[in-house]
Amino acid sequence: MNRREFVKKAGLTAGISLASPYIMKNGLFARGAMSSAEHVVLVMFAGGVRQQESVLQRYLTESQGLTGSIYEGNIMYNLLNGQAPQDKIVYGLDPSVGPQGSLPIPAILSSSIQSQGILFPEVTAAGTGHYSGLVTLLTGSRSVTQGLRNRPRNPTIFEYARKHANLGATDVWMVGNRIGNSLPLLNYSDHPDYGVEYGANFMAPDITFGPEGEEHIKNAKSYHPEEDLGPANTMQNFLNRSFNRTGSDFGGVRNTEDEKYQLRLFFEEMFAKKASNTISHPPVVSNNDMRAVGYACEVLKWFKPKVTVVNLDSVDGCHANFTGYLRSLHRADHAVGHLWNTIQTQIPEMTDNTCLIVCPEHGRNLEPNSVLDENDWSAYDHSDLNATRIFSMVVGPGIDQNLVVGSESNPIGDISDIVLTMAEVLGVKSQVIQSGLTSSSQSLLDRI
Amino acid sequence: MQIFNPIYLLTGILSILLFTSSCQKDDPIVYEVNPQDILSPTAGKIKEKSPEQFVAVLHANLFGTPISVNDQVEVERLLRSTGDKRLTWELIVSSYMNDPNVQLPDNLIIQQDLDGFIVETYSRFYFRPPSQIELEWWRNYLTNNPNVSTELVYLAFATSDEYFFY
Numbered sequence: 001m002n003r004r005e006f007v008k009k010a011g012l013t014a015g016i017s018l019a020s021p022y023i024m025k026n027g028l029f030a031r032g033a034m035s036s037a038e039h040v041v042l043v044m045f046a047g048g049v050r051q052q053e054s055v056l057q058r059y060l061t062e063s064q065g066l067t068g069s070i071y072e073g074n075i076m077y078n079l080l081n082g083q084a085p086q087d088k089i090v091y092g093l094d095p096s097v098g099p100q101g102s103l104p105i106p107a108i109l110s111s112s113i114q115s116q117g118i119l120f121p122e123v124t125a126a127g128t129g130h131y132s133g134l135v136t137l138l139t140g141s142r143s144v145t146q147g148l149r150n151r152p153r154n155p156t157i158f159e160y161a162r163k164h165a166n167l168g169a170t171d172v173w174m175v176g177n178r179i180g181n182s183l184p185l186l187n188y189s190d191h192p193d194y195g196v197e198y199g200a201n202f203m204a205p206d207i208t209f210g211p212e213g214e215e216h217i218k219n220a221k222s223y224h225p226e227e228d229l230g231p232a233n234t235m236q237n238f239l240n241r242s243f244n245r246t247g248s249d250f251g252g253v254r255n256t257e258d259e260k261y262q263l264r265l266f267f268e269e270m271f272a273k274k275a276s277n278t279i280s281h282p283p284v285v286s287n288n289d290m291r292a293v294g295y296a297c298e299v300l301k302w303f304k305p306k307v308t309v310v311n312l313d314s315v316d317g318c319h320a321n322f323t324g325y326l327r328s329l330h331r332a333d334h335a336v337g338h339l340w341n342t343i344q345t346q347i348p349e350m351t352d353n354t355c356l357i358v359c360p361e362h363g364r365n366l367e368p369n370s371v372l373d374e375n376d377w378s379a380y381d382h383s384d385l386n387a388t389r390i391f392s393m394v395v396g397p398g399i400d401q402n403l404v405v406g407s408e409s410n411p412i413g414d415i416s417d418i419v420l421t422m423a424e425v426l427g428v429k430s431q432v433i434q435s436g437l438t439s440s441s442q443s444l445l446d447r448i
Numbered sequence: 449m450q451i452f453n454p455i456y457l458l459t460g461i462l463s464i465l466l467f468t469s470s471c472q473k474d475d476p477i478v479y480e481v482n483p484q485d486i487l488s489p490t491a492g493k494i495k496e497k498s499p500e501q502f503v504a505v506l507h508a509n510l511f512g513t514p515i516s517v518n519d520q521v522e523v524e525r526l527l528r529s530t531g532d533k534r535l536t537w538e539l540i541v542s543s544y545m546n547d548p549n550v551q552l553p554d555n556l557i558i559q560q561d562l563d564g565f566i567v568e569t570y571s572r573f574y575f576r577p578p579s580q581i582e583l584e585w586w587r588n589y590l591t592n593n594p595n596v597s598t599e600l601v602y603l604a605f606a607t608s609d610e611y612f613f614y
Binding site: 208215221231238245251254264 | 490493522523526529531532534535536539542543545547579582585589593601603605607608609610613
């Protein structure tokens, strides 16, 4: 072999080895065959959802002992195909005259997300706890042994995206509906190779722009970025150099000065929009899940993030109130419909350029507990095998439409696939797999 | 053959004298100063304040009054509700700067009593005097930047790393 041949063959070999992670078994190039989106939005839906009332559309027949098709039907018609139940409607709005909740909220989307994308109706959750489920959704790792008040041990999708796709802090966002259950700890892990340096911006709008924000940051001065903040930063840098020590975790995620300036403007805008009642909330706003989605839409409009995660959890009221659970489920569907509609109609940079993934962190029990609500309906906890049954949905450009993968008798997909699905959209799947820190080596799209 | 050449003999004796004298050690000089470990003026600050602690201290620093328990809890919740807590803290500080009750020194003090202002600011925020190097830097910076206000100086101190430690 002469030198020219050697160089040619070496180059070919290197090219094949670089491309091999993207070549599927059937010879197609995986990245070209899947989503061409540049943005990905994950909705962690919505605090423990039973398969029976969601994807199986059994409404009251597999929970409250009612029989007959009039008590079956779909109460999530922005997400799923299917007709609504005909009787005992309690999940809607309260009419001025008539039973409470008897007016279903009108659909936002003209065609459901199921018909626009792929439904995985039977997916396996990592466990039956909220925090372990959320951690697995965000890290792709089932090895969750830490409890509340601890950051994830393995890197989150935010960290993978920032490190391997070279993204800034304002390119990755987590919008929480509250600050309980250690939710604010999920924006980065304490993994030594990733961590705070690659963390996401986080906000819980009900607090940030709620009474606490109104009282303590709404009136923040608008300092001039050069005339005021320039000298302030110079002085602060001198003081910090003299001290040369930083806090362990207090500071949280660090944005650049440019990003901080944008965040200040965003905060000002949010308080102004709140005062004028023009936050991009869903048409019906009746719980903090829906307000969180409204502010998430504002984040999307302002920052056009590459990665956005929104947490919803009002459904968890099912521990004590089944009627309230149905109402929350119906509203969570309404909120996700609004989110997808906003992306497709109000944010040109993200329209036809965004992949949306919806996945509960776990399900709920097959058998009820002993708590009865105002309709004498039984409530449900989450601790048995039924609570490890969840569904997932993926929609976006380049993704198959109206496709159902798996069934009740043929589960396909695992909750730990979600991180790799997001990583695939972002073009960092091979780096995430190579980290060796995820439980799955497949995205949901590989399971088709 | 001459065995004892006087020149060799003299050279040898001188070498021995020189060698032995050079090996003698001087007695240590004692200046009667107590031995001291040299530490940074911030070396003792190794513990982080909790959010409740530093907002209480901030309120006292800026308003001269204790913060209410309700406000303390609200600030702690507010800090937990955002990812970039430094930015949120900066917004809290700058919001307090907008409060009509905030106690800021008049900007004229920088011209009238520069050293006094610097020493008082270190004492107010850091509970220590400035080192000579720090004093020199501030003298130089505030003299060369006459438009810098006492408010901006307080903002820099209240959002600096050392402020979060005790």
